[in-house]
Amino acid sequence: MQMKQADPEVKPALNDRRLCEASPFLAELVGRGRWTEGHDRDRAADELDFAAASKDFRRQIRKMADDPEEALLLLRRFRIRTLLDLARADLENRLKPQQMQIHLRRLGDLLLYGAWTVAENVLRQKYVHPLILERRSVMSPVAVCSLSRLGSMEPLYTTAPAPIFVHSRAAEFAPALREKDFVQARRSGKEWLPARDYFLRLTSRTLSYLWAPDAGGKRFDPMGEDHLLDRPALLPGPLVILFSTFEDHFLNHQPPTQALSLLRLRFAVGQKQLGRAVEAAARETLIQTALKLGPRLKTALDAWFKDRSRAEGLPMIPGGLLDIERTIRGLQFRYAPVNRSLLVPSPLKALNLMAREGMIAAEQQKTLSRSYIWQWFIVNRLALLGNRSAVKLKVLRSNRLDDEIGLKGASARTLAFMEAAQSVSRDLFHEGKGSAAA
Secondary structure (H helix, E strand, O other): OOOOOOOOOOOOOOOOHHHHHHHHHHHHHOOOOOOOOOOOOOHHHHHHHEEEHHHHHHHHHHHHOOOOHHHHHHHHHHHHHHHHHHHHHHHHHOHHHHHHHHHHHHHHHHHHHHHHHHHHHHHHHOEEEOOOOOOOOOOOOOOEOOOOOOOOOOOOOOOOOOEEEEEEEOOOOOOOHHHHHHHHHHHHHOOOOOOOOHHHHHHHHHHHOOOOOOOOOOEEEOOOOOOOOOOOOOOOOOOOOHHHHHHHHHHHHOHHHHHHHHOOEEEEEEOHHHHHHHHHHHHHHHHHEEEEHHHHHHHHHHHHHHHHHHOOOOOOOOOOOOHHHHHHHHHHHHOOOOHHHHHOOOOHHHHHHHHHOOOOOOOHHHHEEEEEHHHHHHHHHHHHHHHHHHOOOHHOOOHHHHHHHHOOOOHHHHHHHHHHHHHHHHOOOOOOOOOOOO
16 A cells, blocks of 8 residues: 655654654653764664564674673664664655554564563573573573564554463473583582573563663663553563463463463564464464353453553544454454464454455455555554544544645545445345354
8 A cells, every 4th residue: 555645745854862752752752861863863764684684683782792781772772773774764654554554563572682682691691591501502492572662563663572481391392401401500509590580581681671761871761552651551461471381371360361362473583493483372272262252252352352442542443543453353263163263362453364364355455555564654653643533533534634644635534445345244144154253
């Protein structure tokens, strides 16, 4: 979907200072400290080589990992520079929404990778790793997964990772330890910690690095739906969990609405083999949860989205962003018994898969996707500008959205997309197409 171009009149250049003046989020992120614009400040975000930038960031953060102060400075600079470049391209309408989703998802993954890498290296300077001891040549059997919008591959500027750390001692993930490994670990003079204590410290450090103070000394405190401090908790269970207890924890020890958070679980960093196993276990847990709930699944989904609406600050408007996702999640549960691969965290990918399998019509997929992508763009632009109130119907009908985001016709287009999506949702869940979620 191609976005409308900006108005042709000449506008002042969006340098870093003007970006921060336009966006409370960016102003808070940059902080009160002195910020010097880079030599590449006029470079367009769509012209940046993000693959090269990502590779370079990974190389640098690994090199600096034993020096947390330097590593965290790199982490902060990379976050700010990337977000400023993306925001400039966004406000100048030079990036399609799909491109923004990809870039923000990559940025979120990289920041999580960087914080996790530094945290693990700092810990291993003082403590023996509980699963691989002093063996630096093997990947630690830990998978860091995201349960936020980052997990469902639709992050906003303000999205935090909401990570869950899963570790395992199983032979298929952890290396077989030899006697000389224990001898080397004892000779290292480092302290020994139980695995759970070690990973709790790893988690705490990772999160603290993600919320690193800004240049003015104030802790970075992101706005938005994944705020982990004072908003309704979307994160089910503990931040650290043993893989062997993963399914049992979500099936038998948590309310169903928390188990449904696994719909957004995606492996982000860590050991890929364990990460893929966690994703598969999440799909199986969702199937078992749906079977356990039976006809109560719709009520549980409604409750989950009610919590999402309150936490994200988005109303449950018919045909709105969350309402479309609720339709998609219901369809995923409808068809998952015959094709479990449909339980992917990305709503858009799920739509594509169901259309490819002939479970929904191509035109229905197109209507829902276009509406979802457009509304995601609107909400993301509002998150950047520090105001989400314009997604309410009353504001949309007053055409105030056009002024809020600087795009003519945005209100009318949003309302048209919402009406079309609502019509498709009614057709898809018309009586006679019975399902547990219908």
